[in-house]
Amino acid sequence: MVVPPDNDVLWARSLNHAFGGSPALCGVSLGVREGEILAVNGPRGSGKTTLLRCLSGQIVPQQGEVWFNSTPVHTMGALNRERLRRERFGWIGPDPQLVPELTAWENAALPLLLRGSSHRKARAAALEWMERLDIGRCARKRPRALLQSQRQRIALARALVTTPAVLFADEPTATLHTADRAQVLRTLTTAARSHRITLVLASHDEEVATLADRGVSLVDGRRITSVHDAETEGRAECSLSV
Numbered sequence: 001m002v003v004p005p006d007n008d009v010l011w012a013r014s015l016n017h018a019f020g021g022s023p024a025l026c027g028v029s030l031g032v033r034e035g036e037i038l039a040v041n042g043p044r045g046s047g048k049t050t051l052l053r054c055l056s057g058q059i060v061p062q063q064g065e066v067w068f069n070s071t072p073v074h075t076m077g078a079l080n081r082e083r084l085r086r087e088r089f090g091w092i093g094p095d096p097q098l099v100p101e102l103t104a105w106e107n108a109a110l111p112l113l114l115r116g117s118s119h120r121k122a123r124a125a126a127l128e129w130m131e132r133l134d135i136g137r138c139a140r141k142r143p144r145a146l147l148q149s150q151r152q153r154i155a156l157a158r159a160l161v162t163t164p165a166v167l168f169a170d171e172p173t174a175t176l177h178t179a180d181r182a183q184v185l186r187t188l189t190t191a192a193r194s195h196r197i198t199l200v201l202a203s204h205d206e207e208v209a210t211l212a213d214r215g216v217s218l219v220d221g222r223r224i225t226s227v228h229d230a231e232t233e234g235r236a237e238c239s240l241s242v
């Protein structure tokens with residue numbers, strides 16, 4: 001068995017996954033360094049979501065390996081993967097998927113409440129993140145009374161409230177207007193940097209490339225190297241070696 005490099009918090013080797021015989025990932029390998037912001041680019045249907053779902057343990061690739069901090073994720077049972085996701089990972093998708101009956105702060109605090117944190121602690125942590133994300137004034141409102149951009153920030157607060165080791169963001173700005181997109185992306189990347197949260201960010205948004213440390217590109221489930229990727233990889237390596 002090949003052991004992953006020490007400085008990679010996440011490492012994937014030769015991932016292959018198909019849905020009903022249609023390949024979604026074909027031999028994708030990559031490493032993600034601790035605290036890095038990695039952009040995953042590619043056109044619709046190129047395998048970005050499938051890659052993030054494999055890396056985060058939501059699905060087990062049909063072939064290949066996924067490692068988190070030198071622990072093999074691909075050989076874990078469903079319960080251990082579930083625990084890993086709950087305790088170490090965060091996820092934000094294109095749709096906020098808030099619980100309509102709960103207030104904004106209760107939605108943001110949900111991962112802590114489910115972990116058994118006290119109501120007071122969970123509320124304080126949720127409100128702190130909501131203030132940082134500039135939605136503190138929405139705390140007592142229910143999702144239906146909020147704008148889509150506010151709802152997506154609540155989902156962001158919910159993903160960040162546990163300070164995950166790795167945050168997976170799958171098209172987090174897809175349902176937002178252009179102005180909101182830029183702001184949510186900047187907020188997300190700033191929060192990740194200030195808390196040293198590793199961020200794997202799949203997006204069509206061109207601004208992502210300027211905010212990430214490095215990018216990988218997928219086409220038809222395969223990893224390709226573009227000139228831009230080679231440049232950004234080079235930049236990341238240079239900045240690490242300074």
Ligand SMILES: Nc1ncnc2c1ncn2[C@@H]1O[C@H](COP(=O)(O)OP(=O)(O)OP(=O)(O)O)[C@@H](O)[C@H]1O
Nearest residue numbers: 019022023024042043044045046047048049050051
């Ligand atoms: N649950 C599923 N069942 C069947 N096919 C799927 C499923 N999920 C993904 N696929 C297929 O796998 C391929 C890769 O899809 P995936 O969602 O990973 O790509 P993507 O790059 O994230 O696309 P998008 O930008 O549209 O979200 C596509 O052909 C898609 O139709």
